[in-house]
Amino acid sequence: MNKTDRLLAIVLELQSKGTLRAEDLADTFETSRRTIYRDIQALSEAGVPVVGSTGIGYSLMEGYFLPPLSFTIEEAVSLLIGTDFVVQKFDSSYGAKAQTAQSKIETILPERILDEVHRIRKTTKVVDPNLAKVSYKEKEYLAILRQVILTLTKVQFQYSKIRADTESHRHQVRKVAPYGLILINGSWVLIAFCELRQEIRHFRLSRMSDLIVTTETFLLPAEFNLQNYKTVDDRNIHVRMLAKQGIANRIKESNNFYLEEMAVKDEQLELTFRVRQIEDILSWVLSWGSDIVVIEPESLRIRVREEIELMSKSY
Incomplete structure (x- = not known):
């Protein structure tokens, strides 16, 4: 970093x-x-x-701010691509603000840079084909949850969860103290203290319904920091499969969340997964047909056979 860049960076710091x-x-x-x-x-x-101040450090005089900064072509493209992502994945309020920010950025850019930015943006697009699109309901809930997290207000909702033994959906009323929101693999997840379970739990917005904002407030634990928070890994079932080498690239592109390792063994691919329940991986296995064979656990092999038999009866 040269001196000029460092001086600007010091002021920003x-x-x-x-x-x-x-x-x-x-x-x-x-x-x-x-x-x-x-x-x-x-x-x-x-x-x-x-x-x-001796013994304290340096600071800027109160009320001083840098004047509007100019952006390089690369910086402007980065910011505009970022606004595209916000429009796609955040609620309508933030989406509208992102579009406003986009207009402001484009307004202050010199014509020469703006032309180059437009040229580059025509060759770049934010698309996430492997992940589900955030629904209107999720965006609506996202807007509500953002506000209650700031006001430290509890919420109540119906939560749908698939039963591992029957694959039927079980609905439960949950009242929670919302701590934060995380975007994981394209899905919004609420991190909250659940009164039913008496512990911090994770709730997918896509599985929520009948969201209600209560009149109850709560205190955020002093030790909780969303940026440092690490989710508990409860994927305790190990799954091993063999696949044809010819589909290696397709498997990589599928970007399966549960895939731990992929290695060549006896001219085949050995795949290792860790899941919470075998239903987490069942549909993915079936989608590959005969190109993939489950080695273990036996419970998953049985479920695959059962599904194949049910499918054969439909044809």
Whole structure:
């Protein structure tokens, strides 16, 4: 990073994070504290109101903000592609804001850069063919849940879950304290404390119905941090299959969430999966026909045979 870029980056760091010590800035930009001292001096001489406090660090004078920044072609393309993603995957409120932001970005771009951005965007598109499209209901629920997370308000809903033994849908009323939202493999998931289970649980928005905002509020646990939160991995069933080598690329492209490992063994592909229940992988196995054979567990082999027999009766 050259000096000019570093000076701008220092101002952005101070503007976004408040007070920072010289050693913090030195670590961030991988340089010496002496260099940071010279950079702060250069910024002060250029009219940037940097305030230094001994033993505390540097900060920007209250009320100071950078004027509108210019974007490079690559930066502008990145931002506009990002707005396309928000329109596709977020609720209508954020989708509308993303389109507004897109218009603002395009408005401030110089004509030469804007023309180049449009040319590049014609060759780039955000498409996710392997993942289901976010439905209107999910986007509606997403907008509601975003608000109740901010206001620390509990919600209640019907939740549909497939029973492992019968594949029938079981509906339960859940009242939860919503902690956050995560987009996992194209599906929105609510992270919340469930009053029924008395623990943090995950709820797919696609399986919710009859969402109600209650009048009850809650306190977010001080130790909970969504950015550091890691979901519990309860995929305890190991599945092993053999497949024809010729479909290796197609298997990779299928982007199966449960696939752990793929290796060549005796001129065949050995596939290893970890699932919560055999129904998680059943439809995927059947979709490959005779190109894939389940080796273990026996319970999955039995379910595949049963499904094939039922299918044969339909024909």
